[in-house]
Amino acid sequence: MANGFNSADFLVDDRVVDAVRGNADALYDLGVAYSTGSGGVGADLIAAHKWFNLAALNGSEQAMICRADISDDMTAREIVEAQRQARAWLQATDQCRAA
Template identity: 55%
Template sequence: MGTSLKNAVFLVESRLRDAARGSVQAYYELGMVFSSGAEGADVDLIEAHKWFNLAAMRGNARAQECRAEVAEDMSAREIAAAQKAARAWLQRSAIRAAA
């Protein structure tokens, strides 16, 4: 595994752990990773939109702007998939919190 890929995996895994604890900053940073391909991660606009959406829902104004920018390069079907993924994340988070 190349260094770049290792960095991407580490970054995403560490941010996902923080996101699971409800970190709005982690949501935003995951959106940045997936929208830009930071640290060698693959660009995935659906994932980026999902994370920006979650951060925006928690009041991150920059995430609102980034979500709109990403949406400009997405189809309606891709945006719907991102919104569905965000809802699923929220449902899983609620279940984890209740456990």
């Protein structure tokens, strides 16, 4: 079980470094991890939507598709929360884009 947590920490830490730079692939990879619960990361549709939203803002067409797909399984409140988290991420990382 510790390996799962270490794997998740590595995945998240590794991809977040690139995500801070606005790397659409890293943002998309985080969305995939959270939407599927892969790489030792627990499934979390709010987090997945946030990462897909950020990837889409950085030009990932696949992220737009994935964001729409998972939105079908989310409540309106969950989507609003994911959007709030995306805006907070943009502010925290000083990325001048609107979520």
